[in-house]
Amino acid sequence: MMQLLIGQVLNGIIVGTLYGVIALGVTLTFGITGIVNFALGEFMMIGAYFTWYLVDFGGLPFAVALLPAVAGTAACGFLTDQLLFRFTRNNLVNGLLVSIGLISVVEAGALLLWSATPKEMSYVLTGSLQLGGISLPRMKLLVFGLLAAVILCTYAALSRTWMGRAAYAFAQNPEAAMLMGVKTARLQTGVVVYSTALAGFGGSLYASLYTLEPAMGGLYILKGVEAAILGGIGSPLGSLVGGLILGVTEAVGSIYLPSAFRDAYGLIFVVAILLYRPSGLFGADK
């Protein structure tokens, strides 16, 4: 029982950090461009398939394939920003619907390209660490470490670098930020592309653990949005914590409660937090 519980908590943490990295993209995009990019899940799917393609067909080692896969996803992100999202800045409903249209296009395109058959990548890192009778798969630990590091680095970059503070300034008052010399158009594009790159990175790591299918993005974006709200929109650390809470709740909840409802456990948290603390766990009070 203990082994099962710890195994599930670990699974929850891995899935939770994946939610967290998507949530970070959601939070950043929302803060800077005023829209929720529901297509981020699709960019995760694109990143995962690029990685799978490069590793299984290109014969590249996983660590090498990671970089071109993320770069490729970011390039797709740049393309969608210039063609679509540039025209929906600060228009929540239009942005939402454009990203939903994009989901249809990308998902059906992936079905045409790669078919609905689930794809499985060869193992990257096998074996597990034994820790007092509990086995921790090494790849899962590595994925958790990498994703948590990326989220923490983003947090550090936002609070320490000039660009990061420019982004904060822009989120608070666009006109004032513009007057202080922030290149706003470039900042907005940069944030959209960065959030798609984050999703692509999450997708690449996802490919090393789980099987891929074109519909995988839909679930992750919903969880990512929930995690972003749970942690508080606008807070990078909040998205990590929100993702972890969501992932662990689902994983542990499905041991004790009917697992068919695992997608609902997180939702109950989200509704409760919205009703009693609408700004989220880490969000600023208004």
Place this chain on the structure above:
Amino acid sequence: MKVLRWLPWVALAVLPLVLHSNFILTIFIFSFILGMAAVSFNLVFGFTGQLSMFHAAAFGIGAYVTYLAVSRWHVSFWIALLPTIAITVAISIVVGVICFKFKLKAFYFAVVTMAFSELARLIVLNWNSVTNGTLGLMVLDKPVVWIPGAGSLKIDGTTAWYYFSFIGLMMTVAVCAIVLRSWIGRCFAAIRLNEDLAQTLGIDIFRYKLLSFMIANILAALAGSVYAFYIGYIEPSYLSIAQSLDIIAMVLLGGRSSIIGPIVGAFVLTGLPHVIELSAELRVILYGLILILTILLMPNGIVGTLVSRRRAT
């Protein structure tokens, strides 16, 4: 001008007499029924300004409750609509009171209603003894209507369903038009344009938002019942987020500022993929492209664009 306004309705009413293609009439039936859902959704979205993601859930709940009442209690379709309305009202009040009491707005309202919608879908999906889970239910009954002179008539066959769904759509439009032309509609508009100002002017925004949410959900549930009895099959995907998004796409494509706009959207999105012969994947891609291009190029929808163009010239 008054005559012109009625012309499309008359044209639709005589269409089956002129056109005998079952293929085209079937597309019309689907457009009418989905149009009912889209028109009612526009009441809460376009006219009251609340982006509800609960609409497909109401649609699906309507389908399930009507079928269950017919099959379990052996009552007619029309009697079964009463428990459907009652249950929809009860669920709308629970969801609506939670959302509006806590003053959830825009994005947050959308997310919480989406959460409730997912919850409803999961319940339907997993309540195997009642809903038969993923396998869905076969609906073999058909509604029976009584027509003066002709006696009772079972709604079966394309032409009968054409008129049945057409009347359903007209009733939905009529209810929306009556509501929107009364003081209720003006309160909805006040809430949409400026919620704080509406409250200052003494409008009970909580009550009117709830009313809008409730009427829209009832009409959607009725559309769901008609849809289920037409197709003869109910499955949990009726309540899915994708279904909600389809309805939103219809409203935006047609235009959210008029009552009939969503019907135009329903026709285009239901008809176009069938008119052009394409594989399933290409059809979804086309659907997505239509959605993206409409929003970027015609943000007021087809009807909105036509109206503003006519005013300009």
